[in-house]
Amino acid sequence: MVNVDIYDINAILLDIEGTTTSISFVKDVLFPYIRQNLIRYVKDHWKNAELIKDIDSLRMQAVEDLKNGLNVVQIPDIDEEEDRLQEAIITNVFDQMDADRKTTALKQLQGHIWREAYHSGKIEGHVYEDVMPALKSWKTAGKHVYIYSSGSVEAQKLLFGATTYGNLLQFIDGHFDTNIGPKKESTSYTKIANECGYQAHQILFLTDIPEESQAAKNAGMKTTLVSREGNKSLCEEVVKEFGEVKSFDQISLL
Numbered sequence: 001m002v003n004v005d006i007y008d009i010n011a012i013l014l015d016i017e018g019t020t021t022s023i024s025f026v027k028d029v030l031f032p033y034i035r036q037n038l039i040r041y042v043k044d045h046w047k048n049a050e051l052i053k054d055i056d057s058l059r060m061q062a063v064e065d066l067k068n069g070l071n072v073v074q075i076p077d078i079d080e081e082e083d084r085l086q087e088a089i090i091t092n093v094f095d096q097m098d099a100d101r102k103t104t105a106l107k108q109l110q111g112h113i114w115r116e117a118y119h120s121g122k123i124e125g126h127v128y129e130d131v132m133p134a135l136k137s138w139k140t141a142g143k144h145v146y147i148y149s150s151g152s153v154e155a156q157k158l159l160f161g162a163t164t165y166g167n168l169l170q171f172i173d174g175h176f177d178t179n180i181g182p183k184k185e186s187t188s189y190t191k192i193a194n195e196c197g198y199q200a201h202q203i204l205f206l207t208d209i210p211e212e213s214q215a216a217k218n219a220g221m222k223t224t225l226v227s228r229e230g231n232k233s234l235c236e237e238v239v240k241e242f243g244e245v246k247s248f249d250q251i252s253l254l
Ligand SMILES: CSCCC(=O)C(=O)COP(=O)(O)O
Pocket: 015, 016, 017, 018, 026, 030, 102, 107, 148, 149, 150, 151, 152, 155, 156, 159, 183
């Protein structure tokens, strides 16, 4: 275990699932909510402009998947028979979720479905107990804090806006999702650094996924892996390469 000294760091970029938030919250609370409510949501919001846009994105993703040789359910045109179209949407979404895909189209729709659950108080966002104290101390030290997750920006704001510790959005300076690019590609981190107005080396990226750490490091960011209970265990080699913290308490502000 290492303490990460962030005296020369101006900003901290945080992953969500497996880093600020337990994988179990995502897998056992958020995803089941989609499975239980997707059919009702689609029927209730049928012809709603936001849902039409989400369906268009799913359709475009399915076409691209087919081009890339993936055997996925295609989404018929909007003027197709209602039942057939809805069935295709539901199968496509469930298949993507079964494969734990992180497509922007899927994540966008999921965020819209979770909105009602957060707003009604049915779901509260999980964050580890060390997260809020760390956010507070980083902000007090004048650091900027950003989120980069496969979850859509809207889903991120819902989660941090209604956590079991209250609304944490006041501690977050900006949000990025896969609209900026995939999390395992270094160009995404270069773009994030540019958007934040920092050199990549001034940013510390914290994630549970070694490939994401590698991509950020390739872009010039400082990185440390986060190992939370319930995460996939990290092999010795990657811990040696990127370092590891089990809690944000271990990130010291010297
Ligand atoms: C904040 S949305 C819920 C989490 C989610 O759907 C997801 O894909 C999280 O991925 P991450 O990049 O934060 O590991």
